[in-house]
Amino acid sequence: MMIIIWLYVNTGNIGVVDKRDRMLYFTRSYIVKVNKDLSKGKFGNNFRASFPVSTNLLEKYMYPLQTPEAKSIVGCYSCTVYNPQKHRYEKMNDIYTDAAFWKIFSMRFISGVPFNDTDVKSKAMKVVIDETTAYKLFGKTDVINYPVQIDWKEYRICGVVEDVPSYLKEAYAHIWLPYTSGSSYILQSGDFSDLPDVVGGMHMYILSHDISDQREIRQEMEHQIQKLNAPAKDVQFFLNHQPDTALEYLFRDGSGHYEMIYDKMKMVLIVLLVLLILPALNLSGLIVARMRKRAEEIAVRRAFGASTGNILMQILIENFIQMLIGGIIGICLSYGLFQAFREMLLTSALNTESYEISTLSFWHIINFSTLGCVVFLCFLLNMISTLVPAWYYSRISIVNALNKK
């Protein structure tokens, strides 16, 4: 269950990240040698470098994409904010982004509104802050139009949103600013060999109309990247199978071939199977011992006309109900365990000085999806551990069973 919860927290539609099933991630620039074999085995030899994407590249080549519903440039940094209450500077996590960010994530505004396209284009010094930051800086949340000093520049607060838990790493920050208003190091775009403007510090979230559009979006992106690569002679930009779904993004390696994503997924699947099969085998032994004790009862039922199917179903359903009760207790225990070890199990786009994973909301974990997983796992565990003993004892000889032979 811990693995299921871990996968769900990282890939499910939770809280403000409620469109993850339609979200695609373009997070890294992969620079490779021109016209070389980029299959998994040869990738390491021809790979040159990997880093986040530059603002220029995203603006010039990715903003024009037609297929997606929305595209948002996002850069996660930490900024220095002057706290007038404490009279000192503090470090806070911020996100430099554009107006589409508010379409992709469902933030709840306590007051004010987000910055819009015009604000981003005009480099407006507007900022959205979260509830906690509003209290920290001003002692209240009704702070629209209040000035706030970020990285020694004065911004005006245009909106206050409810806090975003830090485990929702795509949207988590305390401060959200138009990326165009950022300092030069935020907007910098560096060259790599003869590829201009590819080195940067941003990435892009893409909201598709439907997740099946992924292939079409990828083709469109490939087409755009061809334009970027056209003049390059030494190195070229490689998408490495981006954009990713939330699940692919979770397993993406910063410098590896994209097929490694699927290798890692297979590993997790194998671990899941081992963790499922080993207890199932143990459980199977216990069920055999229990069936042996109940052999007489089964024989009596058979003597009164119960068919093999009746007995089989009875045993399977009995065990399934027991497992379901165990499963529900298990998911609640897993929730507690996950809560206790959340800082170890979840990573967030944070810096090493203030690394804190928010307390997991109970309803983010216990919901229809995770309960559905419990039912499915219990069914699977039941089939592995009970089917063979149940099949054997449903066909037991009445006379032998009654004689305890």
Add this chain to the structure above:
Amino acid sequence: MIFHLFKLIRNQWKSNVWIMAELFISFICLCAVTTSLYTLVSRYWIDKGFDINHVYMASYVKKPVDSPDYDTTRDNGADLRELAARIRKCPEIDAVGFTTNNAFPYSLNVSRDRFYGDSARVSAVYGTLTPEIVDVLRLSSPVAGIDLKKEVKNGTWLISESAMAELYGKNVVRTHLYKSKKRTKAIPCVLANYINYEYNDTKKCIWETESEANLIRKQHDDFTKPVLLFRVKPEADHNFHNFFFSSLRNQLVSGNHVIVNITPMNEYRNNTLNMYGVNMLYGIGYFLCAFFIVCILLGIIGTFWFRTEARTSEIGLRMALGSTRKQIRNQMWGEGLLLFSLVWFPGVIIFYLIHDTFKLYETSLSGWAFCLTVMLIVTLFMVLLIMVGIWYPARQASRINPVDALHYE
């Protein structure tokens, strides 16, 4: 007695073969799990060669060059030294020093450089630190009697044991190395006990020592900045974060530099290991070890429990023919342990071969000594499991009324 037990095992060989297979696999798995567990635990308790208790990292920022407040007339290096000097003046502070961004514990930065001995070369993690860092991190040498504080003041570099072994072999304490292949300028170096973090396999480190002014001058640009560490007196280390910011409130800004936070290094360690997934990886390791141990425990106890319970009628019959409860229990224990002893020797051979081939362990013991220790622990554990698995059902079964037992016949 033993021949009688062999006869009993042979008579039920079909079911006993399965039990022996289970014992064989369980023995090898348990040996592997114990080895992994030992490696995990020993990595945690390894002598790190530094002490981060009461040590803090001061986070400072430089105003962005394009901000209206940026003062172009200031000497940024001097401002940074001024901040360090202000911290140093605090009576609660023991020592203050600077390092580059890879020469402090849990930086997780393993950028390497190549160094040369008289005839050999080594690729080692390389960073720079000021002499005060020896005090801040309480760096020590594996050789008793070496005063690192005195050594680094003379500009002597620090070299880790494995890097030294590669350059000059073992048992060398004080020597020299070269930065270039031409071997023009010999740099004195001394053996130090310093590794980056306990889970790191890269134990080859070479730390250059520089004066504070030089380190800041060389390392302070738009992309890198020195790391400021300081040690607090233990008696003052209570709610120190708040104390620091209240007592130094007016001294946290110097020119374009501002101290924005201080982080205890223990917290920094935890954050770094969480952030880079190291804690998760090792947590999974502990979890899998515990999981396999529980599975094996339940499996072995369950098997012998079930086997003994299934033989209730036989036990009753033996009692009807005059066996005492003690004899019954001893016979059941004897059978179980004999089954285990039959698979023990092949298990030992297979485990030793696996152990020798994959070498998935870290220990100061020799291969054989470690292997024997593991096998001894596992053997005792399995014997215990078998005895527990047999004891209770045998006790219950031996309380059967002989009349009921004869009824089975």
